[in-house]
Amino acid sequence: MLDRIELQKKFVTVGFEENKNAKDQTYVNAFGSNDEEHKFTLQKFREEFKIKITEKREDYLEFEMEGISAAFANAFRRIILAEVPQMAIERVYFVQNTSVIADEIFAHRLGLVPILADPNMFEEYEKETEELLTEKNTIVFKMKVKCEKERDSSGVAVPDSILHEKVYSKDLVWLPAGSELNKEDLEREKGLPTTYSNFSESQEIKFGKNGIKTVHDDILLAKLVPGQEIELEAHCMKSVGSDHAKFSPVGTCWYRLVPTIIFKKPITGTDAKVFMSECSDPIPNHKCFELKGSGAKASVEIKSTRGCDLCLERVRELTGEGDWAEKVIVLKKRDHYIFTIESVGSRTPEVIFKEAVNILSSKCQAALGTL
Numbered sequence: 164m165l166d167r168i169e170l171q172k173k174f175v176t177v178g179f180e181e182n183k184n185a186k187d188q189t190y191v192n193a194f195g196s197n198d199e200e201h202k203f204t205l206q207k208f209r210e211e212f213k214i215k216i217t218e219k220r221e222d223y224l225e226f227e228m229e230g231i232s233a234a235f236a237n238a239f240r241r242i243i244l245a246e247v248p249q250m251a252i253e254r255v256y257f258v259q260n261t262s263v264i265a266d267e268i269f270a271h272r273l274g275l276v277p278i279l280a281d282p283n284m285f286e287e288y289e290k291e292t293e294e295l296l297t298e299k300n301t302i303v304f305k306m307k308v309k310c311e312k313e314r315d316s317s318g319v320a321v322p323d324s325i326l327h328e329k330v331y332s333k334d335l336v337w338l339p340a341g342s343e344l345n346k347e348d349l350e351r352e353k354g355l356p357t358t359y360s361n362f363s364e365s366q367e368i369k370f371g372k373n374g375i376k377t378v379h380d381d382i383l384l385a386k387l388v389p390g391q392e393i394e395l396e397a398h399c400m401k402s403v404g405s406d407h408a409k410f411s412p413v414g415t416c417w418y419r420l421v422p423t424i425i426f427k428k429p430i431t432g433t434d435a436k437v438f439m440s441e442c443s444d445p446i447p448n449h450k451c452f453e454l455k456g457s458g459a460k461a462s463v464e465i466k467s468t469r470g471c472d473l474c475l476e477r478v479r480e481l482t483g484e485g486d487w488a489e490k491v492i493v494l495k496k497r498d499h500y501i502f503t504i505e506s507v508g509s510r511t512p513e514v515i516f517k518e519a520v521n522i523l524s525s526k527c528q529a530a531l532g533t534l
């Protein structure tokens with residue numbers, strides 16, 4: 164069993180009513196003047212820092228990070244949510260909308276559709292300057308959907324067959340050559356471009372045919388009845404999550420401390436029976452704890468010190484009953500995180516995390532430069 168100081172240094176104690184030692188004590192001499200062990204040094208950080216991927220899918224990444232302060236873990240989380248750039252639909256020009264959805268609601272909905280495009284290939288558009296949209300800062304999509312009854316070759320309506328009843332994200336068609344929407348004749352008289360963009364070359368040269376599209380084809384955007392139609396042009400730009408949540412590259416991103424269940428003394432006899440029924444039994448195939456022996460000789464063995472989502476909370480609750488706090492303790496390792504990133508699909512979580520590291524690094528460089 165760990166001594167009291169060791170416990171304070173390395174763990175947060177998860178209590179029944181409150182968590183103890185939750186404050187990060189990374190400052191020098193937090194535990195006395197000769198506390199060499201607790202002092203931050205670059206050398207020590209290099210030796211102790213570990214990172215390990217535990218689960219990886221196309222749009223999901225879970226990894227463990229050890230030997231780093233909560234300030235860093237949280238900085239990465241916040242940078243990922245708010246400062247890693249992303250492309251999203253920012254302006255929508257409606258030509259026709261006879262659906263029941265109001266223009267502004269539909270435009271907002273389009274903004275939330277994830278776009279498969281690498282923001283590093285684009286420049287940020289300065290909204291205040293009203294500069295022209297170019298192939299370097301804008302992606303243009305158009306949508307033209309009309310719901311109608313399907314007709315056979317002789318023009319007779321086919322019974323119960325309606326075309327374009329549902330509008331999906333796949334109805335957003337990429338225009339690599341830029342805007343096709345004509346502005347007022349006034350612009351033409353002034354010699355300005357007559358559409359909303361001024362592309363010097365097709366984006367297909369850089370991104371290839373069908374190089375840019377929505378991440379998912381099947382996001383339902385609207386429902387129409389025969390006769391209703393939607394025609395619009397959408398301009399997609401680069402920005403960051405702190406500007407609007409639609410520019411966040413992740414659906415969510417969070418971390419938690421690694422939990423540890425420790426028996427302060429052996430759990431035997433009646434206690435073993437109570438412990439198993441409170442924390443383990445009704446969960447099918449639960450393998451975190453094992454009951455050995457029976458009757459007075461029964462004892463509980465911990466098979467997984469981390470527990471699982473199902474039993475961890477129950478063990479914590481048990482520590483609030485009777486004298487269980489004397490027997491069981493739930494700890495969370497202070498500098499060991501399980502970090503999870505769920506991407507919206509434009510870029511993989513690894514790329515997003517690396518970008519967050521680069522952003523933090525450039526912030527540090529900028530701060531050092533001002534000293």
Ligand SMILES: [Zn+2]
Pocket residue numbers: 449450451470471472473474475
């Ligand atoms: Zn469990």
